[in-house]
Amino acid sequence: MMFDTVIVVDWSGGNDRGAKPVKDAIWACVARAGVTEAPVYLRTRQVAEAWIGDLIQAERAAGRRVMVGFDFPFGYPQGFAQAVAGSNDPLTLWDWFVARIEDGPKTNNRFDVAGAINLALGAKGPFWGNGLQRDVDGLPRTKTGYENPFAERRKAEILAKGAFAVWQLSGAGSVGSQALMGLPVLARLRHRFGDDLAVWPFQQLEAGIALVEVWPSLIAPEIAAQAQADEIKDAAQVRVLAQALSALSPAQLAAMLADGDAQEGWILGLGHEDALRGALRTDDPVPPPLSNDCFALPPGVAWTPVDDALDLLQERLTPVARVETVTVQQALGRVLAAPVTSLRSNPPRPNTAVDGYGFAGARDTGVHVLPLVAGRAAAGGDFDGAVPAGHAVRVLTGAVLPAGVDTVVLQEDVTVDGGRIAFNGPVKAGANSRRAGEDVAAGEVILQQGRRLTAADLALLAAVGVGAVQTFAALRVGVLSTGDELAEAGSDAGETQIFDANRPMLLGLLTRLGHEAVDLGRVNDDRVALAKALDAAQVDAILTSGGASAGDEDHVSALLRDAGAMALWRIAVKPGRPLALGMWNGTPVFGLPGNPVAAMVCTLVFAAPALGLLAGVGWQAPQGFMVPAGFEKSKKPGRREYLRARMRDGVAEVFRSEGSGRISGLSWAEGLVELPDGALTVKHGDPVLFIPWGGFGL
Known part of the structure; x- marks a missing residue:
């Protein structure tokens, strides 16, 4: 009774609606195990019939059972x-x-x-x-x-x-x-797939493909509640219903399929609306919230060394992002919430790496002549029969090795004479062939929890049969600017105002770090307005800039202090120093300095690895390398320093000024040079640690 793939189709009796997706047209959505792909717009019935038929064929070729639901009547009143x-x-x-x-x-x-x-x-x-x-x-x-x-x-x-x-x-x-325009399409699908397709409730569902009648209005309130902003209603209908049907348990689906009228037809799920609604509820775990004192400093701490600050963050922060299951197609950039195990080996069976001729065993030095058996082995098919000892068979790249074959000689090295081939040895046993599972074995852990999935990872997942993975939902991080002196970029700023450079910079950094950046706007130096802005933020973490010190207008630190969960970290770092860390209604807040240079440096050094922990990716220290200095500098002990730098001609250059107000230096730079806490004199050619932007995860 179970189906690996569910396809829900919202049909239309109208004509071509054009290339741009519109309402009241044909929409379809594919779901597997409660996880949907993006809804697909199909502009005509001809396009839809071809798309559905080809998709069914591909799913069956992959060994998956398919249920396709159409939202029009399959039958008429009796008679x-x-x-x-x-x-x-x-x-x-x-x-x-x-x-x-x-x-x-x-x-x-x-x-x-x-x-x-x-x-x-x-x-x-x-x-x-x-x-x-x-x-x-x-x-x-x-x-x-x-x-x-x-x-x-x-x-x-x-x-x-x-x-x-x-x-x-x-x-x-x-x-x-x-119905008049859809039933002929269903009839043609029946004839295309023959005995491998059955129609419910008119036939027993023992085939690999089932056609069923559906009606999204059975769960209209749930569809309305889960519709995304600006989502076309038809797209939402197929998406939510496909998700619900694919998430049903075997017993729930069996109960629905036990209903029906073999002459008039039936709506799948009619009378079982509660089960459909329940299938939409997720039991994915939600990590526990952070404690209010996770940012509290040990008693007596005044100035905090950089390494101590990083150790405290790493020790006290844990993931806060929700766990959810997504398809491989949706998983790019997501963070794995659990290890992934291969479902089958790659390659699944021994195969040939080249076009050539296959036989068994090694061949010594000299000329070898082997008779050819009839037929050939090609990718995607099985060779019928076995190749006798001392014989050879034509094989094409990617083909499963026929029984009796373990070695392949390249076609360029072979002379074909009628029904025989000739080639020179030696040829090693197993040459030009791939063993089953030589890349990945079935049951092997291929990706660990905490990995942010790359395009290459998606290829690996697909190759070993994994269609969906458990991931952390993208961490939503809000960015809020504070200060009476700020004006929006492009606006008419007053003579005493400056343009808000921090917010676009921080939003860009968060996006490059793989988070969902949420613009919370800017507020003046008004404690009530700031509290309202923090209250309204529907995010997992917040970055603020400005107001993070202990002055009269430092409202961020004052608000967090009043809430009973704030620590003003005076970090021994240049540029930077004041970093207000606290909790607001259970949401961690990183109060960054208002100076853009200090705000960026503190984000990369402190906030970025901390947000990685909250997102489930784990603590990721920046990756740098030692290079010759292309500058000279003497520094006093007590603070770690970060200089805006770039690589030219094999040496690290630093920006002409260390002034923390020089925003142009951030654009000029390609990374940071990190100088240690102690006293140091740097001369040309001395090794220094250069961390490119990519080393911070950008």
């Missing part, structure tokens, strides 16, 4: 199929429609077919709702004078409150045209 197609079998009626419905991107004959059916039945019905400008013989525009020789609704439509009758062809909510 209609017999009256029109001469059989009570609804699938016979589907084929009857195939022979009569004409469909193109811009026009179709559905209204004419419906009118002809009405006339053949000798009544002013059952169909109504001519949506064309011209009159259609036998098809009324409204129900005035309408006569229906059959029941107005199927049993399913009586139970599904709000469902429309299949007889209405146009107007708001009508589904009659969707």
Whole structure:
């Protein structure tokens, strides 16, 4: 009863809606194990039929069972199929429609077919709702004078409150045209896949492909609640319903499939709405919140060395991001919340690395002549039979090695003469072939928890059959600027104001670090306004700039202190020093200096690895390397210093001024030179530690 892949399709009886995704068109969504891919817009029925058929074929080739749900009736009230197609079998009626419905991107004959059916039945019905400008013989525009020789609704439509009758062809909510234009497509899919496809509830679902009737309105409130901002309703419907159906337990799905009417059809999930809603609820774990004293300094600490500050952060912070399961296609840049184990070996079976000829065993020095067996082995197929000892077979790159073959000689090294090949030895046993699992063995841990997934990781996951992984949701980090002196870039700033350079810089840094950067705007030096801004922030962590010291207008540190969870870290670092760390309503706040140079340095040195811990990626110390100095400098003991620097001609150059107000130096630089805490004299050529921006994770 279980299906590996669920596809939900929102159908349309209308014509081509154009290349731009729009509402009231055809939309589809693929889901596996409760995880959805992005909804797909399909502009015409022709495009949709090809896309669905090819997707089903690909899924079956991958060994997955597929359930495809369409949101239009699969059947009609009892008696209609017999009256029109001469059989009570609804699938016979589907084929009857195939022979009569004409469909193109811009026009179709559905209204004419419906009118002809009405006339053949000798009544002013059952169909109504001519949506064309011209009159259609036998098809009324409204129900005035309408006569229906059959029941107005199927049993399913009586139970599904709000469902429309299949007889209405146009107007708001009508589904009659969707059925007339959709059933021929389903009939063609049946013939394309033959016995590997079954239609519920008309047939037993023992095949690899199941077609089922769905109705997203069964869970309309849940769809509305989970619709994303500006998401087209049809896209939300297929996405949420596909997620719910694919997340059902075997017992829940079996209970739904036990219902139905073998003549009229049935809506999957009707009467089981609670199970569908429950499938949308996630039990993914939520990490515990940080304690309010996680930033508290030990008693008696005044000036904190950089290494001590980093050790305290590493010791006291833990992940706060929620765990969720996503598909491999959605996982780029996500952080793994659990180790990943390969589901099968790569390669899964021994195969050839080149085009050539395969045989068994090594061959010594000299000329070797082997008779060829009939046929060949190619990628994606199995060679029928085994290759006898002393014989060879044609093999193509990527082909599974046939039984009796473990060695391959390149085709460039072979002469083919009729049914024989000749080549020179020596050839080692196993040459030009790949062993099963020589790259990755089934059951092997391939990626560890805390890894931020790269494009190469996605290739590895896909190669070993992993379709979904547990990850931490992207850490949402808010950025808030404070200060009366700030003006928005591009605005008319007053003579006493400066432009806010910190916010765009910090938002950019967070994005490059792999987090979801949230712009919280800027507030004046107003404690009430600042509290409101912090209260309204729906984020996992907050970076503020300005107001982090102990002066009269340092409202960030004052607010955190009043909240009972603030530590003013006077760090022995240049540029920087004051770093206000605290908790606001359970959310960690990093109060950065207002100076842009100090704000950037403190973000990279302190906030970046701390945010990595909160995001689940773990503590990541910056990676640098020793290079010759292209400058001279004497420094006093007591503070660690970071100089804006770049590499030129094999040496590290530093910016002409160490002034922390020189923002141009940040743009000029390609990284930082780190000088240790103690006294130091640097001369040209002395080794210094250079950390490029990439070494900080940018």
